[in-house]
Amino acid sequence: MxxxxxxxxxxxxxxxxxxxxxxxxxxxxxxxxxxxxxxxxxxxxxxxxxxxxxxxxxxxxxxxxxxxxxxxxxxxQRGAGPSWKVEGDTLRVKRGIEMTWDINIQDVENRGRPQTHGFWYRVNRWTNLGVCYVGNEMFVGTRWKPNEDRANASWRFADGSTLQTELIEETVCSVKRPAIGLDFGTWSNRWKVVGGSGRYKGVTGIAEGSGTFDELWDSIDSESASYTGSYKVQFD
Structure with a gap:
């Protein structure tokens, strides 16, 4: 214990x-x-x-x-692009068989139409493409295609956007006026869209124009014609 x-x-x-x-x-x-x-x-x-x-x-x-x-x-920017109407006069300077002219359209009144700047060079060598018709087939003419045309154009729209283009081809349907020896008819051309700026930055495609022309004079040194028509652009 x-x-x-x-x-x-x-x-x-x-x-x-x-x-x-x-x-x-x-x-x-x-x-x-x-x-x-x-x-x-x-x-x-x-x-x-x-x-x-x-x-x-x-x-x-x-x-x-x-x-x-x-x-x-x-x-x-794919598919249908801008379109617009055109009218004006051309002035082409001749140097032998060559012709050159500046493309300079300053149309500030028509907001839908771009200002156009560029340069066109032509050697007067043409390919005959056959018979054509002008004015709802009222006049028979000849369709011609210039062989060595080179041209470029810049289209600037109202908002500052631009399209840069290079000529692909042009054709004319020409009818001779017997009394004065001057031509009238229709024209069409195609341009390659190679770029742009603003809302058209980086675009490519094809621009097509067509319309009518009426020759005003044709001298040794120059020629001039009035024209009307329209353009439309199709983006790739």
Missing amino acids: LAPRSDKVRQKYRHKEKITDGLIAKSAENTILILVTSLNIFKIKRIAFAMKKSAMIKMVLLIGGTALAATQAFAD
């Missing part, structure tokens, strides 16, 4: 128990604090990752939207 503990011994053991309980409680508190801190860090990382992912998604959507808008803008 064990002897009963004295009061001092009992107090000593109780003090040790309190210290032990305090250490256990402190350890538990530290453990909980570590767990809470770890959990908060995990939550912060998840929030940061979510924000980063959201930002990346927004960036991808922004880039994709911009690319789609650019693609759509380019796609909008």
Whole structure:
């Protein structure tokens, strides 16, 4: 049988128990604090990752939207392009068998018609393409095609946009007026669209023009004709 503990011994053991309980409680508190801190860090990382992912998604959507808008803008310039009417006079300077003239149409009154600048070079060598008719077949003429024409033109529209073109070919159906020896008839030409600016930046296609002409004079040094007609553009 064990002897009963004295009061001092009992107090000593109780003090040790309190210290032990305090250490256990402190350890538990530290453990909980570590767990809470770890959990908060995990939550912060998840929030940061979510924000980063959201930002990346927004960036991808922004880039994709911009690319789609650019693609759509380019796609909008496919198919039928602008069209307009023309009229005026030409003045062609002769140098032997060669003719040159500036293309310079400044039509500020007609907002749908572009201003036109360019240069045309012609060697008077022609191919006869056979019989043609002018004025609802009232007049019989000859269709001619110049063999060595070279020309380029820049069309500038009212908003500042431009189209750059190079001549592909031209043909004329020419009828001779017996009394004065001057020609009248019809004309048609085709131009290659090689580029542009503004709303036509980067476009390609074909421009076609056609109409009538009436020769005003034909001398050794020059010739002139009035013309009317229209142009239309088809983008690739």
